[in-house]
Amino acid sequence: MRNVHLDLIGGFRLLAGGHPVVLTGTGQRLVAYLALGGPAARVVTAGTLWPAVPETRALASLRTTMWRCNRKVDGLVTAEWHGIALAPGVEVDVAGLLGGPSAPPGGPSAPACGELLPGWYDDWVVFERDRLRQRTLLAWEQAAVDLAAQGRFAASLDYALAAVRADPYRESARRAVIAVHLAQHNLAEALREYHHFRDLLVDQLGVEPSEELAALVFRGRVAVTHR
Known part of the structure; x- marks a missing residue:
């Protein structure tokens, strides 16, 4: 993915083509989690980001959040059989x-x-x-x-x-x-x-x-x- 830059130092800031992208709070956490930790299993990601809800609800929230992120930046969060990841090519400051x-x-x-x-x-x-x-x-x-x-x-x-x-x-x-x-x-x-x-x-x-x-x-x- 080209021309997408993510800053985590000093606060969350996502740019696509030089323009700020506004994500929901859960969207920011999902993107930051994947940027810092790398690819992760869906169930692990859902349990980490939504620890206080049942697994089925957490997974549903994860699917919704992924969809919303990808509506903002097409292909920002990728899904494979082994889990999910931030799109290759996203520049992360850390x-x-x-x-x-x-x-x-x-x-x-x-x-x-x-x-x-x-x-x-x-x-x-x-x-x-x-x-x-x-x-x-x-x-x-x-x-x-x-x-x-x-x-x-x-x-x-x-x-x-x-x-x-x-x-x-x-x-x-x-x-x-x-x-x-x-x-x-x-x-x-x-x-x-x-x-x-x-x-x-x-x-x-x-x-x-x-x-x-x-x-x-x-x-x-x-x-x-x-x-």
């Missing part, structure tokens, strides 16, 4: 992010920073939202490591700090920041970041940073001292 941890092409200020389907609290949405968040943080941390290895320290620090802002308690994000500072021989900055993180953990959670992180700081101190 597809690359959910496929694996790769750095957002626009840097840490790219749309990946936004929330997946804000205001939706279905269990499957909450699961996918957390999965996207974890994928994004992993991508940013890996980008920080890769860019530092290339000597691109400013860009590396941008990614590392973005991960820290997203989750201040995440040690792997703090480690990325500290590693960038140490790579530039900025021992004072590395120590400041470590002690700030340690104070945060002790004050809020009553725990210390890992021994591995402390060892990284120690090795960095030794390396800088003996330059």
